[in-house]
Amino acid sequence: xxxxxxxxLQRLRPLGGLSIGLTLLAASGAxxxxxxxxxxxxxxxxxxxxxxFTQDTGVEVNTxxxxxxxxxxxxxxxxxxxxxxxxTVDIGNLLDLxxxxxxxxIRSETLDAAIPAHLRGEDGHWYTLSLRDRVAYxxxxxDVGALHYxxxxxxxxxxxxxxxxxxxxxxxxxxxxxxxxxxxxxTEAWLRGVKANLGRPATGGDRDxxxxxxxxxxxxxxANAYYVGRMKNAEPGTDAYRWGEAIDVVRPTFKASGxxxxxxxxxxxxxxxPHPEQAVQxxxxxxxxxxxxxxxxxxxxxxxxxGVALDPVVASFGVxxxxxxxxxxxxxxxxxxxxxxxxxxxxx
Amino acid sequence: MIRLSWSxxxxxxxxxxxxLLAGLAVLAPVLSLLVLAVQGSPGHWTHLLDHVLPHAFVxxxxxxxxxxxxxxxxxxxxxxxxxxxDFPGRTTLSWALxxxxxxxxYIVAYAYLDxxxxxxxxxxxVRWVLGYDSPRDFRLPDxxxxxxxxxxxGFVLYPYVYLTTRSMFATQAASLIEASRLLGHGPRxxxxxxxxxxxxxxxxxxxxxxxLETLNDIGASEFLGIQTLTVSVxxxxxxxxxxxxxxxxxxxxxxxxxxxxxxxxQGRRRLRYSAGRRAxxxxxxPLHGAAAWLAALLAAAPIVVGFLVPAxxxxxxxxxxxxxxxxxxxxxxHAGLNTVGISLVAMLITLFLGLVVAWSAHIMVRPQPxxxxxxxxxxxxxxxxxxxxxxxxxxxxTAMDHGLAWLRDHLGLESxxxxxxxxxxxxxxxxxxxxxxxxxxxxxxxxxxxxxxxxQAARLLNETLxxxxxxxxxxxxxxxxxxAALLVFVDSMKELSATLLLRPMNFExxxxxxxxxxxxxxxxxxxxxxxxxxxxxxxxxxALARLQQQTHHGHHA
Numbered sequence: 062x063x064x065x066x067x068x069x070l071q072r073l074r075p076l077g078g079l080s081i082g083l084t085l086l087a088a089s090g091a092x093x094x095x096x097x098x099x100x101x102x103x104x105x106x107x108x109x110x111x112x113x114f115t116q117d118t119g120v121e122v123n124t125x126x127x128x129x130x131x132x133x134x135x136x137x138x139x140x141x142x143x144x145x146x147x148x149t150v151d152i153g154n155l156l157d158l159x160x161x162x163x164x165x166x167i168r169s170e171t172l173d174a175a176i177p178a179h180l181r182g183e184d185g186h187w188y189t190l191s192l193r194d195r196v197a198y199x200x201x202x203x204d205v206g207a208l209h210y211x212x213x214x215x216x217x218x219x220x221x222x223x224x225x226x227x228x229x230x231x232x233x234x235x236x237x238x239x240x241x242x243x244x245x246x247x248t249e250a251w252l253r254g255v256k257a258n259l260g261r262p263a264t265g266g267d268r269d270x271x272x273x274x275x276x277x278x279x280x281x282x283x284a285n286a287y288y289v290g291r292m293k294n295a296e297p298g299t300d301a302y303r304w305g306e307a308i309d310v311v312r313p314t315f316k317a318s319g320x321x322x323x324x325x326x327x328x329x330x331x332x333x334x335p336h337p338e339q340a341v342q343x344x345x346x347x348x349x350x351x352x353x354x355x356x357x358x359x360x361x362x363x364x365x366x367x368g369v370a371l372d373p374v375v376a377s378f379g380v381x382x383x384x385x386x387x388x389x390x391x392x393x394x395x396x397x398x399x400x401x402x403x404x405x406x407x408x409x
Numbered sequence: 410m411i412r413l414s415w416s417x418x419x420x421x422x423x424x425x426x427x428x429l430l431a432g433l434a435v436l437a438p439v440l441s442l443l444v445l446a447v448q449g450s451p452g453h454w455t456h457l458l459d460h461v462l463p464h465a466f467v468x469x470x471x472x473x474x475x476x477x478x479x480x481x482x483x484x485x486x487x488x489x490x491x492x493x494x495d496f497p498g499r500t501t502l503s504w505a506l507x508x509x510x511x512x513x514x515y516i517v518a519y520a521y522l523d524x525x526x527x528x529x530x531x532x533x534x535v536r537w538v539l540g541y542d543s544p545r546d547f548r549l550p551d552x553x554x555x556x557x558x559x560x561x562x563g564f565v566l567y568p569y570v571y572l573t574t575r576s577m578f579a580t581q582a583a584s585l586i587e588a589s590r591l592l593g594h595g596p597r598x599x600x601x602x603x604x605x606x607x608x609x610x611x612x613x614x615x616x617x618x619x620x621l622e623t624l625n626d627i628g629a630s631e632f633l634g635i636q637t638l639t640v641s642v643x644x645x646x647x648x649x650x651x652x653x654x655x656x657x658x659x660x661x662x663x664x665x666x667x668x669x670x671x672x673x674x675q676g677r678r679r680l681r682y683s684a685g686r687r688a689x690x691x692x693x694x695p696l697h698g699a700a701a702w703l704a705a706l707l708a709a710a711p712i713v714v715g716f717l718v719p720a721x722x723x724x725x726x727x728x729x730x731x732x733x734x735x736x737x738x739x740x741x742x743h744a745g746l747n748t749v750g751i752s753l754v755a756m757l758i759t760l761f762l763g764l765v766v767a768w769s770a771h772i773m774v775r776p777q778p779x780x781x782x783x784x785x786x787x788x789x790x791x792x793x794x795x796x797x798x799x800x801x802x803x804x805x806x807t808a809m810d811h812g813l814a815w816l817r818d819h820l821g822l823e824s825x826x827x828x829x830x831x832x833x834x835x836x837x838x839x840x841x842x843x844x845x846x847x848x849x850x851x852x853x854x855x856x857x858x859x860x861x862x863x864x865q866a867a868r869l870l871n872e873t874l875x876x877x878x879x880x881x882x883x884x885x886x887x888x889x890x891x892x893a894a895l896l897v898f899v900d901s902m903k904e905l906s907a908t909l910l911l912r913p914m915n916f917e918x919x920x921x922x923x924x925x926x927x928x929x930x931x932x933x934x935x936x937x938x939x940x941x942x943x944x945x946x947x948x949x950x951x952a953l954a955r956l957q958q959q960t961h962h963g964h965h966a
Contacts, residue, residue: 133800138827233648
């Protein structure tokens with residue numbers, strides 16, 4: 062064993078030394094134009110965009126994909142933090158960064174022109190990059206017609222509903238919007254109805270909703286729309302393709318507003334960004350027609366910029382009537398939503 | 410008591426300072442969590458007590474009890490079978506029983522969910538046999554519940570118990586077991602009255618690893634929809650942005666864990682387990698006919714469930730991927746090298762620190778109670794969920810960075826950004842803090858097996874402390890060090906939560922790669938990375954197995 066380790070180490074020594082050395086160099090920051098991206102989004106999801114950005118501008122993008130604790134890491138790194146751009150999904154997460162004081166205000170006419178005013182911070186602290194509508198996946202043979210979120214709790218759907226954990230940000234945001242529209246009491250009753258209707262525990266991911274509909278565990282489920290773009294565009298014969306083919310997409314609306322719940326992916330420039338110019342440059346690139354259309358075609362997310370062509374699968378879901386509720390309202394009710402999930406025991 | 414020479418006393422002082430430093434490193438994240446916790450308001454406890462904790466507590470206790478009983482039964486049972494009996498395939502099975510160590514729990518959970526899903530191969534075959542067309546007409550029970558989680562985790566985690574108890578059986582129990590046999594006790598009576606009580610310290614070590622791993626698991630629990638206490642820590646932090654509240658729950662759990670471990674140690678404080686003077690390996694009793702095959706079957710079952718089925722699943726997925734997409738990308742290979750490199754560095758640091766702590770405790774002359782408790786601090790890193798530990802490390806590490814920056818400014822050197830935070834070295838140190846308990850535990854157990862007479866002889870021959878360590882203990886510690894090295898290496902390769910938070914820029918390991926695929930909702934594309942983790946874990950496993958076989962042959966000679 063020790064011999065084995067020694068020989069393996071010997072072979073790896075140049076490599077290990079190199080990578081530590083390189084990181085030390087990278088930390089010193091005296092290199093060609095570059096921008097450091099801290100993201101809770103999986104980087105390979107946005108890699109085509111970043112590659113195109115580097116091609117256009119010659120600015121290298123370094124990424125670190127942090128799952129939980131992006132805010133905690135940047136705050137602890139403080140004034141020495143190498144982070145330039147902070148990218149995350151869910152309005153609540155984005156506003157946590159802003160409220161925690163790790164972002165800075167920027168001014169950019171390009172950003173202001175591309176992003177509608179209600180989808181960015183008034184003070185230039187945060188910007189929406191794409192929209193993600195939370196829709197219903199419905200079994201192919203089931204005709205539900207138009208659907209309200211409220212109707213997912215109908216007793217006639219007993220044992221037929223699938224949804225991921227109620228504590229996932231996608232769901233807490235939806236429930237927060239429900240609270241904003243219908244009040245706490247009605248939301249609690251709704252969640253009790255949803256819980257009674259569950260065909261399996263509230264767990265897994267959004268794609269599992271499609272898989273479990275194919276598996277007969279449920280007929281209808283709540284999940285994000287872009288997963289369907291990925292599944293239906295998958296290679297025929299793969300599992301993902303089969304799951305995607307088992308469902309149709311219906312965009313539910315709130316009774317009160319007639320709009321569909323939409324969450325966002327967004328970004329901000331870090332407060333102590335060592336490359337603030339390149340940071341703004343990256344954000345501006347991400348809302349360019351080229352990048353927005355890549356968002357739509359590669360990620361199947363809804364472009365934040367008007368007039369950008371959609372992926373055909375996403376276009377087939379029909380017109381997206383975005384809920385008029387301000388995003389900040391959703392963030393404001395998020396804690397209540399999370400506590401309500403505990404109270405009704407949606408995940409239990 | 411032999412008086413230490415002057416140079417030995419100097420050496421002892423150095424060892425003790427090393428232990429203090431290691432203790433501080435482990436304490437630092439816990440202290441910074443404590444600082445976080447006291448900043449929070451107690452307001453959320455009403456909500457937690459009303460709606461979260463009672464249910465989470467019950468779920469956690471049932472999960473721990475279930476996984477504990479199952480992994481103890483599989484681990485002790487397997488170890489006993491391959492030490493006490495001889496049957497076809499025994500040699501192969503005796504190392505293959507360690508294989509599930511190589512597969513992360515969350516991968517096993519994912520594999521089984523896919524295999525046993527209503528649209529998976531198993532239920533498809535069942536429907537075909539019974540003549541049903543659609544999963545809507547006939548389905549088997551779902552895996553996503555508490556019993557499912559107990560079964561999966563028990564079958565994946567039992568090797569910790571197997572590893573620790575087997576070495577106990579192999580080297581220590583022989584004369585007592587033979588005595589029991591001579592006194593006319595049957596196999597069952599020998600097992601329950603002699604073997605099991607003898608195995609208690611080893612079982613305690615292995616089982617505590619299993620239970621801590623289960624308690625702190627987040628991947629598999631979330632995936633299977635189990636609401637454990639650890640899940641409620643995450644919910645408080647992530648869904649309600651209340652890190653202080655989360656730290657309060659985590660620290661409370663930590664207190665419970667420490668109390669339980671202390672109670673167990675207290676319970677066997679007055680029991681002595683030292684090896685008899687004529688410790689020799691047990692002669693396995695040959696089995697014949699049906700009994701032999703039954704033994705082989707029993708020993709093979711945990712390997713099939715815990716390793717072969719998920720590994721075959723990953724292999725099938727990988728082959729399908731490779732046929733469709735061609736060879737894996739250079740990035741993935743690079744992630745593989747990163748994984749092996751950082752795990753090796755982490756392993757060396759962990760072994761070194763483990764040796765410092767265990768040896769320093771071993772050579773203490775009349776230690777005070779608080780000094781005796783010092784090595785127990787090593788458990789802290791493992792007793793916290795990975796992400797929580799990483800959060801606790803953020804502040805001490807960046808504080809050191811800020812200190813360095815201050816120093817550079819005062820020395821008039823070029824100002825630099827972060828040096829420690831986001832470096833591979835700090836990541837390796839984080840692994841070492843997390844897994845220190847494994848190396849300390851193994852080395853302590855190894856040191857206990859060295860007969861005091863050998864040590865006294867060495868000292869009488871005027872060896873210094875370090876000379877005794879080098880010439881007497883280290884050679885005898887080889888098996889213990891090898892076991893610790895294996896466990897730490899494999900655990901480092903599987904580590905995900907702390908890596909996600911502390912890693913350098915542009916730095917992927919196989920586990921983070923796999924997680925990335927999962928986050929994109931393309932698990933199946935992560936199969937290659939998952940198989941990479943398994944394969945890279947197999948190499949040291951087999952090396953350890955060969956080493957152990959050599960040692961055993963040595964005993965027979």
